[in-house]
Amino acid sequence: MAGAFTPAEELVRLDQVSVRLDGREVLRSVSLVIGPGEFIGLIGPNGAGKTTIIRAILGLVPISRGSLVIEGGTRRRRDRSFGYVPQKLVIDPDAPLRVRDVVSLGLDGHRLGFPLPSRARRELIRETLASVGADRYADARIGELSGGEQQRVLIAHALIARPRLLLLDEPLANLDLRSEQSVVSLLARLVREQRISVLISAHDMNPLVPVMDRIVYVAGGRAASGRAEEVVRSDVLTELYGHHVDVIRVHDRILVVASPGVEEHTTTQPAELSVIGRAGA
Amino acid sequence: MFTGLMTDTWIAATIVAIIAGAVGFFTVLRGSAFAAHAIPNGAFAGAAGAWLIGLNPIIGLATFAVGASLAIASSRRARLDVVTALALVMMLGLGAFFFALSNEYASEIYSLLFGEVFGVAGSDLLPIAGLGLITIAILTLLFRPLLLSSSMPEVAEASGVRSRWMNVVFLLVMALATTLTVPVVGTLLMFSLMIGPAAAARSLTSRPLLAMAMSVGLALLTVWAGIAIAYESGWPLGFFVGTGGALVYVAARLWAGQRRPARRGHRWPPHDGPRREQPQTTS
Numbered sequence A: 001m002a003g004a005f006t007p008a009e010e011l012v013r014l015d016q017v018s019v020r021l022d023g024r025e026v027l028r029s030v031s032l033v034i035g036p037g038e039f040i041g042l043i044g045p046n047g048a049g050k051t052t053i054i055r056a057i058l059g060l061v062p063i064s065r066g067s068l069v070i071e072g073g074t075r076r077r078r079d080r081s082f083g084y085v086p087q088k089l090v091i092d093p094d095a096p097l098r099v100r101d102v103v104s105l106g107l108d109g110h111r112l113g114f115p116l117p118s119r120a121r122r123e124l125i126r127e128t129l130a131s132v133g134a135d136r137y138a139d140a141r142i143g144e145l146s147g148g149e150q151q152r153v154l155i156a157h158a159l160i161a162r163p164r165l166l167l168l169d170e171p172l173a174n175l176d177l178r179s180e181q182s183v184v185s186l187l188a189r190l191v192r193e194q195r196i197s198v199l200i201s202a203h204d205m206n207p208l209v210p211v212m213d214r215i216v217y218v219a220g221g222r223a224a225s226g227r228a229e230e231v232v233r234s235d236v237l238t239e240l241y242g243h244h245v246d247v248i249r250v251h252d253r254i255l256v257v258a259s260p261g262v263e264e265h266t267t268t269q270p271a272e273l274s275v276i277g278r279a280g281a
Numbered sequence B: 001m002f003t004g005l006m007t008d009t010w011i012a013a014t015i016v017a018i019i020a021g022a023v024g025f026f027t028v029l030r031g032s033a034f035a036a037h038a039i040p041n042g043a044f045a046g047a048a049g050a051w052l053i054g055l056n057p058i059i060g061l062a063t064f065a066v067g068a069s070l071a072i073a074s075s076r077r078a079r080l081d082v083v084t085a086l087a088l089v090m091m092l093g094l095g096a097f098f099f100a101l102s103n104e105y106a107s108e109i110y111s112l113l114f115g116e117v118f119g120v121a122g123s124d125l126l127p128i129a130g131l132g133l134i135t136i137a138i139l140t141l142l143f144r145p146l147l148l149s150s151s152m153p154e155v156a157e158a159s160g161v162r163s164r165w166m167n168v169v170f171l172l173v174m175a176l177a178t179t180l181t182v183p184v185v186g187t188l189l190m191f192s193l194m195i196g197p198a199a200a201a202r203s204l205t206s207r208p209l210l211a212m213a214m215s216v217g218l219a220l221l222t223v224w225a226g227i228a229i230a231y232e233s234g235w236p237l238g239f240f241v242g243t244g245g246a247l248v249y250v251a252a253r254l255w256a257g258q259r260r261p262a263r264r265g266h267r268w269p270p271h272d273g274p275r276r277e278q279p280q281t282t283s
């Protein structure tokens, strides 16, 4: 898959990237490429390093080894051509901020002074909210919305600046099944219609399997990437985890489970490991 | 009460209310009420120290306010309340020490606790207005990045707004506001003027700019009413401004509580529907 795009087309290229946080090697030799119009799932258990990979791409954590190339080296890292929806956002329910204000801040929240109200601006905000199906609550207070609704608004906040890549950190965690499906299909539609690339992290790959082009599987700070059937295999994941894991397919669901005997000595948390694609969830 | 000496009082109080209302809007949004308590109260000790060594108390006030701001700004979010508390405690301890060193009763310093709004001199107005303008200019300039980093710091980072720097700048603005307002209304009034009106304003509106304007408006109302009643009754201004700030907030919450459910209806449930039987990931 690395040869699928010319270097100039690539939005992001990580080569053997390692990241140290507080003296701990949190990422070890992670390599991945994001091309235009790709839907990529960044999958792994809690503490695997998904958030760190996303923050490294955004330039929010320094890289200790390896190289990170953004858009073929033509742009600087801390650029606004990447949209970001962080994990676990807690918004004060009383904050005086309407949905339209949040989206408006996505357009030019980094600028000085007050925004000048204009017809074009209003229309752009309305359009962007409509594109994520959130125009109904444009005047609601952001903090009063449900998790799924906030998720859409934050996607609109990221989209309004017309990014080429959208990075979403665990947007499906804490959503009910219906919101989860609607957020996934919204993202798939954005990739199709606006030719945006999407990198989405999740601890459960199952909701994403139907839509993702490629998977980057992360465990213990290391990553393997490729098409789902190339990566989600017992031999590949066993190598990645450093202990034996089985990949089981039941009723269209993929489960990654550690063998019972291994659990006591594993370095990756077995309890969380078994959460991945848990059956009946 | 609108003549002669009182004119300067009205002008000074008006400037102070505008500053407190505007800075307070961001203070409440950022959840920095504790810093707003610690910085003015700690700075009070600086004034005592400066007075002890024969300097202008305002210099000590400013030095300690900036010192406290930088100490709080240097803290990680997880340890913020501990660092803020320790900065406050240390400065209060220093204050007690400074007072112990002097035998005189430092009425000039004690007056910083409640301010001397009725004793403002005409010559004080120019520096107050100047510093006030600087404060408002900074807040106007940084309105959007501050709004973004105060309400959603992680999102702000990704659009190139350094939340850390915003924090430093904001706390320095608070130090500036402290230096400016404490000599006029005192540490306690400064604190209540920054929190009550701003917290009330956001119950009344969900529009950010309007909320900031209402915060300033309610701070003006509180101070003006406080001065008028204190002047007529002869009772302390601190009593009226302190209780006024809290009452404004309670009234706003009651009003919002009555209004909101009717307006919102049940279109937006407060939470997602039934959650999936899955351990919640919080890492």
Ligand SMILES: Nc1ncnc2c1ncn2[C@@H]1O[C@H](COP(=O)(O)OP(=O)(O)O)[C@@H](O)[C@H]1O
Binding pocket: A021, A022, A024, A026, A044, A045, A046, A047, A048, A049, A050, A051, A052, A053, B283
């Ligand atoms: N600032 C930090 N300092 C030290 N270790 C960290 C820091 N942030 C994250 N880590 C560690 O790095 C590992 C990966 O974290 P993270 O990228 O958040 O994982 P994920 O998002 O996959 O759950 C975890 O073990 C976590 O404890």
Ligand SMILES: [Mg+2]
Binding pocket: A050, A051, A052, A087, A169, A170, B283
């Ligand atoms: Mg994470």
